[in-house]
Amino acid sequence: MRRSALLTRSFSIFLRTSLFILSAAVFFNGCESSPTMAEDQSDPYYNFPNGIPTEEITWISWEPEIIYEIKNIGADYGDIQLKRSGFASDLVDEAGGSVGGYDTYDNSIYFSPGSLSEDTWVSVELSCQEITPFYNLEQSAEMLGVVDQTEEDLDTLVGELTGEDAEDAALAAAALDEARIYFMVYAFMTDNNVFNIMKNEVAGKMRDFAQKIKNDDLDQTHHNEVQGIAAGSAQSARMLAQTAIDYAQLAPGAQQNKISQAVSRMENGDEYLSTLDNGLTHDGLEWYKYKQAINKYKDAWKKARQALPDSNVPGALVEFDPGTLPDTGVTITLSYSNLTVPADDDSDEELPLELYFTIDEGDNWLPLEDKIVDPETETVIIDEPSSTRYAWGLKGSTGDDSQEN
Secondary structure (H helix, E strand, C coil): CCHHHHHCCCCCCCCCCCCCCCCCCCHHHHCCECCCCCCCCCCHHHHCCCCEEHHHCCECCECHHHHHHHHCCCCCCCCCCCCCCCEEEEEECCCCEEEEECCCCCEEEEECCCCCCCCEEEEEEEEEECCCCCCCHHHHHHHHHHHHHHHHHHHHHHHHCCHHHHHHHHHHHHHHHHHHHHHCCCHHHCCHHHHHHHHHHHHHHHHHHHHHHHCCCCCHHHHHHHHHHHHHHHHHHHHHHHHHHHHHHHCCCCCHHHHHHHHHHHHHHHHHHCCECCCCCECCECCECHHHHHHHHHHHHHHHHHHCCHHHCCEEEEEEECCCCCCCCEEEEEECCCECCCECCCCCCECCEEEEEECCCCCEEEECCCCEEECCCCEEEEECCCCCCEEEEECCCCHHHHCCC
């Protein structure tokens, strides 16, 4: 049953419990107890006595696969089925019970016996917070169309080739299938690996085939097919980079010089895409600099991502319903094992997290100190929570005065 259908069921009590945005890294530097806030002027309590505004916190996104699941777009791409919906709902009575777990990626809420005075509908839902709403299904579908056609052409090529050539083509198809998820959701939030796959595992292998054709080790009848696959990989990489530029151009506070650099890199990529590779152009057969083009598209994507303020990352949210919790007998478990975790540029160490709770409807936040961190299960336990919404942000990344650069 789709989440929308579940949410329209008549809840006896409708409550919102936990907004959850996950940020960074090796959680709390691997400590088993929660970190304490520094009692000095860099403490966000001092800088923002009325709460830290949402745009002042560096949020962290779900992993792309999780975003795909919780966006529930399986109906748009029928060949891929949802594994876990990111939503759970159940009726909890006076005997107590838990809601959430596997379907909600180990985020859950527990009510001890007697904590509820009446039967109550409780739900757990994963979603995304977007400072700048941007999710273009039409654009995603267009990219997927190119990827699917390229993968279909690869499958055809596999059937036509034999021996090691067939194996190499099959490896390229498998790599493309691996990259496919990144074209589905928040394409601007992907990573370098996708471009590397398109450049090395797809376009690169097709270039190897083109070399074999030139050396008469592969029949020339495969040239157009091989070239079409290489061109498809470059086109999909270009479209992926374009989504990042489109988003940056919409995002308030984006760095315009970085956007201009991204556009320039795109133009460089387009030049390579129309430049003959003389080493593989022969006997009336043309070959273009697909790998170099993809590399420039990757650079364009990087610049567009650098243009974005940190607050524009679509944060990982968890909402628990109901909205007013009993004073005792309630435990919330939040998992941080499915996040896109940044690392320090200098040390490559994952950055530490901070758990925040909202003091209103999600516009302002404060760090939460009363919690238990379990690094073995990568979860945080909150006993008898007083707040109904929580969020993860980078520790020490709030506000101009407390931002760590």
